[in-house]
Amino acid sequence: xxxxxxxxxxxxxxxxxxxxxxxxxxxxxxxxxxxxxxxxxxxxxxxxxxxxxxxxxxxxxxxxxxxxxxxxxxxxxxxxxxxxxxxxxxxxxxxxxxxxxxxxxxxxxxxxxxxxxxxxxxxxxxxxxxxxxxxxxxxxxxxxxxxxxxxxxxxxxxxxxxxxxxxxxxxxxxxxxxxxxxxxxxxxxxxxxxxxxxxxxxxxxxx
Amino acid sequence: xxxxxxxxxxxxxxxxxxxxxxxxxxxxxxxxxxxxxxxxxxxxxxxxxxxxxxxxxxxxxxxxxxxxxxxxxxxxxxxxxxxxxxxxxxxxxxxxxxxxxxxxxxxxxxxxxxxxxxxxxxxxxxxxxxxxxxxxxxxxxxxxxxxxxxxxxxxxxxxxxxxxxxxxxxxxxxxxxxxxxxxxxxxxxxxxxxxxxxxxxxxxxxx
DNA sequence: CGCCGATAGCTAAGATGCATAGCCTCCTGG
DNA sequence: CCAGGAGGCTATGCATCTTAGCTATCGGCG
Numbered sequence: 001x002x003x004x005x006x007x008x009x010x011x012x013x014x015x016x017x018x019x020x021x022x023x024x025x026x027x028x029x030x031x032x033x034x035x036x037x038x039x040x041x042x043x044x045x046x047x048x049x050x051x052x053x054x055x056x057x058x059x060x061x062x063x064x065x066x067x068x069x070x071x072x073x074x075x076x077x078x079x080x081x082x083x084x085x086x087x088x089x090x091x092x093x094x095x096x097x098x099x100x101x102x103x104x105x106x107x108x109x110x111x112x113x114x115x116x117x118x119x120x121x122x123x124x125x126x127x128x129x130x131x132x133x134x135x136x137x138x139x140x141x142x143x144x145x146x147x148x149x150x151x152x153x154x155x156x157x158x159x160x161x162x163x164x165x166x167x168x169x170x171x172x173x174x175x176x177x178x179x180x181x182x183x184x185x186x187x188x189x190x191x192x193x194x195x196x197x198x199x200x201x202x203x204x205x206x207x
Numbered sequence: 208x209x210x211x212x213x214x215x216x217x218x219x220x221x222x223x224x225x226x227x228x229x230x231x232x233x234x235x236x237x238x239x240x241x242x243x244x245x246x247x248x249x250x251x252x253x254x255x256x257x258x259x260x261x262x263x264x265x266x267x268x269x270x271x272x273x274x275x276x277x278x279x280x281x282x283x284x285x286x287x288x289x290x291x292x293x294x295x296x297x298x299x300x301x302x303x304x305x306x307x308x309x310x311x312x313x314x315x316x317x318x319x320x321x322x323x324x325x326x327x328x329x330x331x332x333x334x335x336x337x338x339x340x341x342x343x344x345x346x347x348x349x350x351x352x353x354x355x356x357x358x359x360x361x362x363x364x365x366x367x368x369x370x371x372x373x374x375x376x377x378x379x380x381x382x383x384x385x386x387x388x389x390x391x392x393x394x395x396x397x398x399x400x401x402x403x404x405x406x407x408x409x410x411x412x413x414x
Numbered sequence: 415c416g417c418c419g420a421t422a423g424c425t426a427a428g429a430t431g432c433a434t435a436g437c438c439t440c441c442t443g444g
Numbered sequence: 445c446c447a448g449g450a451g452g453c454t455a456t457g458c459a460t461c462t463t464a465g466c467t468a469t470c471g472g473c474g
Contacts, residue, residue, distance in 0.1 A: 031430090031431065031432090032433090033430075033431060033432090041451090041452070041453090042452075042453060043431085043433090044433075044434080044435095044452090044453080045451070045452055045453070047433075047434085048450075048452075052432075052433070053432065053433090104314075107311075107314075111368070111369035117372060120370065120372070139379075142373055142375040143375060143379055146362070146365070146371060146375075146377075146380040146383075147358075147362075147383050147387055149361070149370075150358055150384055151358050151361055152361070153364065154356070154357035154358055154360040154361020154362065154364065155353070157314060157360065161314050161318070162318035163327065163356075164353060165327070165328075166349055168346050168349040168350060168353075172346075172350055173349070173353040173354065176350040176351065176353075176354050176391070177354040177358075179391060180354055180358075180390070180391025180392075181391070183387070183390045183394050184384075184386060184387025184388070184390050184391060185387075186390075187386060187387065187390045238459090238461090239460075239461065239462090240459080240461090248422090249423075249424060250460085250461080250462090251423090251425085251461090251463080252423050252424070254463085255421075256422090260460090260462095
């Protein structure tokens, strides 16, 4: 009877299980003890792979932000202008709704982490790439990217937190927000009023 | 020598101290032990006034949401249209920046709490009142209010979490977001109408 | 004025959970 | 084959929440 089976763990595997756990039972239930049970080792053994609970939380945030960046990148591939922007914002919310607990883990470990900052930069870069098609760059692009991120994150955060109590369709609300963002971008470029012909310059998917 | 001095506590007083503590040292440091030290009693004594740590967190969230509603109400007093909307959004972010830890406590205890829902309703009502001046009501107003809340919350959350790494002025970014929201309201009826037609034409799958 | 019950404090103790220390076994490379 | 590191374990200490049960204080009522 072999007494110490060598599970064959790794830092990534521990994070995998931890994310599963978060998705299943929520952020608050993320405990080293629970993770240990799931991977089938004693709690202190986890320290051979990760440096404590704080580190684990950090790794979960980095992983999630990175996944989000991947989703956004895939969503805008082969698209541009309003079409790209709309798909980007839709993909953003979709990710949050598919993994609400994981998404809630993001804002917890904000600053001071280079890896998380790197993953965050990837998100911002996708947005900036989309804005390039609007002839936006420099400080204006930064301001616009922040606004887009704020809109997407705010909506996703509020909805996943159950912040929209009323019966109205949240999809319709989000479509309105997307249109607001697009209208705002046109405003930056100087065309204050929204013109249907301008908007249909991109492929007809949007209308 | 009187051995049990009767500090003269109350539920509200405990919450006061707890919020102070959160502001000072952060959400993670909110512990019954630390609160007990600040108010000058032993930890178990707190249970005479609040029902455990969960209840305390809940009360902090309710208090903060209520304060936020007060601020927003004050900000729009005697104003209307774009002026009111701009001041409302500015007041929203100002509150978050003044009390970042308190604000971070809000999204933690989201659902299932009637008191928090009531305070949240007050926030929404202020926004809806502002939208009334735009001749908006009914479902359209709900969609617009959600978008405004999402924009303000998203920006505040990202900024307080240190999410804006680049050097560009965040005030300018926020002014842009405000302009985007205002510009979006100008076109709301057409946008929402289009949304409905789009949605009823397709099966509405989210991805 | 004194008592008496409710209230608000206390200490003690149990349950979890994080983290460190130190040991033991398995596997691999030489 | 055998040496040593890597990956597992148990034991332990500490912080925290929470419950249980005791005691002192205070305000109202006889």
